[in-house]
Amino acid sequence: METTEAFDGLECTDCGATFDATELGRCPDCDAPLDAVYDYDAVDIDRETLSPRPHEGLWQFDALLPFPASTAITTAEGATPLVEAPRFTDELDVERVVIKDDGRNPTGTTLDRGFSVAMTAVAQQERDDVTIASPGNGAQSLAAYAGRAxxxxxxxxxxxxxxxxxxxxxxxxxxxxxxxxxxxxxxEAKADGVLDGWVDLQEFTTPYRHEGVKTLAYEIAAGLDWTVPDAVVVPTGTGEFLVGVEKGFRELQTVGLVDDVPRLVAAQPEGCAPIATAWERGLETPEPWSGPDTICGELEITDPAGGELALRALDATDGAAVTVADDDALESAYSAARYEGIEMGANAGVAAAGAWELADEFDSDATVVLLNTEAGGKSSDLLRSHLMGKGI
Ligand SMILES: [Zn+2]
Known part of the structure; x- marks a missing residue:
């Protein structure tokens, strides 16, 4: 396979065994997720080379990715803007709230970042079939990239x-x-229906989905002129976004481009919050959530594949976890559209509402980044119903 100079292969997040890039799944020895590792001394990158080049999307960062941009299955995902949110800034009484508007990705979600990298690995190995189970956004994103490949x-x-x-x-x-x-x-249906030879691109089965997500951190740091925000609030389901963002900031710190990592905040709906609950209880591994009940279908992940890694990411950033009511998530997504002009899906509204839960903890000079992981059009029906429920 064609890999980048700094890429050093895959390492098991549990037993530490190492593999080359031809391994497309979890650790063959212990079944834990694999993670891409790099020789950071060999990374040829500086702030200049990381200045935004939107037509290249996230592949402008290929010095810190497993595969060179010349091999990428890409529709220029990433390179999304940081948008100032003046109304939210006033309401939260902080220095600055910015929304990382990842709803502007090709299929409207942050998931495009991970599928671009994961499909690039599949295409290099000339495999014919891929599969996932998904609440919905992932199926659309995978379909786009598989079609292109x-x-x-x-x-x-x-x-x-x-x-x-x-x-x-x-x-x-x-x-x-x-x-x-x-x-x-x-x-369950996927487990019954998968045929031999299909490559499973479930998050934390493929090593590459959180690997694509990590580029969010590069773009946030570059967009804030290489300062690190005080907090990044992340809608959390499987743990993929949280783990990716932590890795990205950690790498920037390792290569000397930023001094610190931001505090990460996991935001989950009250009706399905295994990671936030485990964090509050001080557990190392989330317990599966029984009886899930939330309108935020993308975050209704009862047994998160990246749960343990997500808790490690929170721990490594002196992070926090919050839960929000469905109504508050919808109200926040509505407010983003109504007052900031930014279309945010209900699942991403969980992050905006989550910031309010922590409002008392933010200093008045804080910069807070809200991660908008989903375009508003993904849940227009829910948002409109919410509006009608308010009598508007
Ligand atoms: Zn292992």
């Missing part, structure tokens, strides 16, 4: 997945199976 994709989505996601997954082509019930039912 001319690889067959097999998605298992729950019936509650939104019309938008199901429709666009169909439009991108491939094989979508709608499973009655919720996300765990789709996971």
């Amino acid at each position: 001319n690889v067959r994709h097999h998605s298992f989505v729950p019936s509650r997945s939104t019309f938008h996601n199901k429709a666009m997954t169909n439009v991108h082509g491939g094989d979508m199976r709608v499973v009655g019930g919720r996300f765990p039912d789709a996971v």
Whole structure:
């Protein structure tokens, strides 16, 4: 496989065994997730080379990715803007609130970053079939990248997945199976339906999805002129976004581009909060959540694959975890659209609402980044229903 100069292979996050890039799944020895590792002394990168080049998307950072940009399956994902949020700044009574508007990715979610890197690995190995189970956004994103790579994709989505996601997954082509019930039912159907030779691109099964997400940290640091914000509030389901963002900031610190890492805040819906609950209880591994109940389907992840790694990321950044009511998530997404002009999906509204939960802890000179992981159009029906519920 064609890899970058600094890429040193894959390392097991539990037993420490190492593998080369041909390993596409979890650790063959202990079944823990694998993580890409680098020789940071060999990374040829400085602030100049990291200045934004939007037409290249996240692949402008390939010095810190496993694969060179010349091999990428890409639709110029990443390179999304940091947008000032003056109304939120006033309301939170801090120096600055900025929204990292990752809803502007090709299929409207942060997931595009990870699928670009993961599909690049699959394409290099000339594999023919990929699969995931997804609440919905992941199926659409995978469909886009698999289509571009001319690889067959097999998605298992729950019936509650939104019309938008199901429709666009169909439009991108491939094989979508709608499973009655919720996300765990789709996971079960995938386990029964997977055929030999299909590459599983579930987060933390492929080593590369959180690897793509880490570029968010590079863009946030570059956008803030290489200062580190006081907090980054992250909508949290599987742990993929939290783990990726922590890794990205840690790498920037290692190569000397920033002095510190920001405090990461995991925001989860009250109706499904295994990571936040484990954090509050001081557990190393989240306990599976029983009886999930939230309108934020993307975050209704009862047994998060990256739960343990997410808790480690919170610990490493002196982080925090908050839970929010569905109504507050919807109200925050509505407020972002109404007062800041930024379209934010209900799942991302969990991060905005989460910042309010911590308002008392922010200093008046704090810079707070809210991660908008999902375009508003992904949940327009929910947002409009919320509005009608207010009598508007
Ligand atoms: Zn292992």
